[in-house]
Amino acid sequence: MLRVDRITEGIVIDHIQPGRGLEVFERLGLRRAGYPVGLLMNVASSKMGSKDIIKISDTLDIDLTMLGLLAPDATVDYIENGVVTRKVTPGLPERVVGLIECKNPRCVIAIERQGTSVFVLVDREAKEYECAYCGERVRV
Amino acid sequence: MAINHFLGSLDFSPEKYDVLFSLASRIIDSPSDYTDRCRGKLMATLFYEPSTRTRLSFEAAMLRLGGGVISVASAKSSSVSKGESLGDTIRTVGGYADLIVMRHPKEGAALLAAEYSPVPLINGGDGAREHPTQTLTDLFTIHRFKGRFDGLTVAFCGDLRYGRTVHSLVKALARYSGVKFILISPSELRLPERIVREVNEINPEATLQETTSMEDGLESADVLYMTRIQKERFFNEEDYIRLRDTYILTEDKLRAASEEMIVMHPLPRVTEIDYAIDADPRAVYFEQARFGMFARMALIVHLLSDKEGGDA
Structure with missing residues (x-):
């Protein structure tokens, strides 16, 4: 062992x-x-x-x-x-800063060097987050 | 003290909208009482996307309040073209002006800008996301013509997918009880699932009925909100041309509608409303554009007063 x-x-x-x-x-x-x-x-x-x-x-x-x-x-x-x-037990964080990349090409975060991505948990069961800027949803 | 911005149509409660409607109506009734209201104040307009109405109505609003305006007409003539970040631009301009109005092609740009702004910032449109002062204009127009929001049936027609005016207005109207939405669009331009979900979250009792038939949608509507198919939202020219002329409001089609219905449009129109409709008393879109200036005057007064701890 x-x-x-x-x-x-x-x-x-x-x-x-x-x-x-x-x-x-x-x-x-x-x-x-x-x-x-x-x-x-x-x-x-x-x-x-x-x-x-x-x-x-x-x-x-x-x-x-x-x-x-x-x-x-x-x-x-x-x-x-x-x-x-x-x-x-950490659980899914309510707010995630700088760790999830927003895939929406129309999102401001995609072009702004100064911007940091911010995602907010919207559905704990589905493990779904929403971009605070453009509203794009992602599952983690 | 937190700075008051206006970034999305839901930033203000229905009660706060009522305050703005009352103020805007007072300005319409007695404009001379407000000619010096913003004397000594400066508003900066940063428009990184083409606009005629929104920019001019904001500038007219500020000038009618006795304030001044400084302006960047396009991104090409600003330091953004030299690679300056949005945050740096906003910090700099916020040092010159008491209020910033910004339009930007990217979604969420207003929220990002507000994080850096030392003065109240108004979202003049950010990509397909939000256009809250158009919502303010639209709500004020409905308020003036219908006197209520509860129980109204509002039909939206045209580009419901990319039309940010629609997204903002639908969400704001969903907060009133008994509101019914009729969504008239080709299947390619349906209201995004995200907005439908948000409407249901705001008001689980709001009714949304989707149809591809304009005639079906008009019969029971109190308000018809027409939209332009926006060329700049398409990556593909062929799709744009195919969908552009899908829904055109003509006198024939308007016969199906009630005599009390009003026809609204955020303008500019291209082909979607026949010019013959302009003479119909139900067509209120030019009045709507005029109301937009008064609504923006009320908003400016409100944000600048709030900043100083006063009221509207």
């Missing part, structure tokens, strides 16, 4: 949908992290059958908006002094 050491200070992102872990790892910028990180894929799970897990040591800082977009049902354990001090 594969074993990864427990972390005493850091974050464990658990219950990531199997196969999604690598994308989460990349989009959270963990490839360039200067601290120890681990990605485990297809780990047996009593709840999900299998799951992906990311362990991040030595930091408690994570982009929950990005994580919420990619893995809204994951659980995030914050570990301090070897103890889980907080458990968070």
Whole structure:
């Protein structure tokens, strides 16, 4: 059986949908992290059958908006002094700034260098967001 | 203090629209009371897309209120052509003027501009998204001729897909009870699903009836809102030409309509309303254009008064 050491200070992102872990790892910028990180894929799970897990040591800082977009049902354990001090399920963020690209060629964000995309959650069940500028809807 | 902008037709509540209608009517009744209302104030008009009516009516409105106007007529003659961002342009112009009116071809441009504007900003049209002062004009016209919004049947005809005046007006009217919409268009130019959804969200009881037959739509309408098929919204010339002459209002077709119905059009018209209709008392589109100036006067007074903590 594969074993990864427990972390005493850091974050464990658990219950990531199997196969999604690598994308989460990349989009959270963990490839360039200067601290120890681990990605485990297809780990047996009593709840999900299998799951992906990311362990991040030595930091408690994570982009929950990005994580919420990619893995809204994951659980995030914050570990301090070897103890889980907080458990968070990120869920889909209400407002996403700069992370979703608006595909509408008529949208102002497509041409303005100074503009940053803003998407607002309009349908949680359908995972649908709407561009705050042009109203274009996207599913994540 | 938050700056008051007017970016979309739903920015104002029906009650606030009522305040503007009363003010606009007072201006019509007694224009001399308002000739100095904006003395010493400056309005900048930034039109990055062609416009005659909207720009002129805004400029006429400000001049009639005693204020001044500075203007950029097109993007070609502005620093945007040198690559300046919209945000930088707005910040700069906001330092010169007390109020900005902007028309821009891109959807959402007004919202983006407002994020940078130090003064009230009015959306003079942003792509196919919104044209709220046309909505203000349209609502004021209906208010003047019909005296109510509740229970009206409003038929929209022509380009309901790209026609931003339609999108804005439909949403604003949906807030009144018992309003029924008849949507007359070719299948290619139907009202976008997004707008239908928004109307249903605003008022689940609003009735929307779609038809491709102009005659069917006219019989029960209190208001007929005609629109131009807009060439600039098409990427393809062939599609434009094919659809341009689909719905033309003639005296023959108007016979099916009630004598009390009014015919509105945001103008300019091309071929969609026969010139013979102009003499019909139901044709109110030139009056509508005139009302637009008074409605914009009321809006300017309101936004500039609000900024200073006063009232309209």
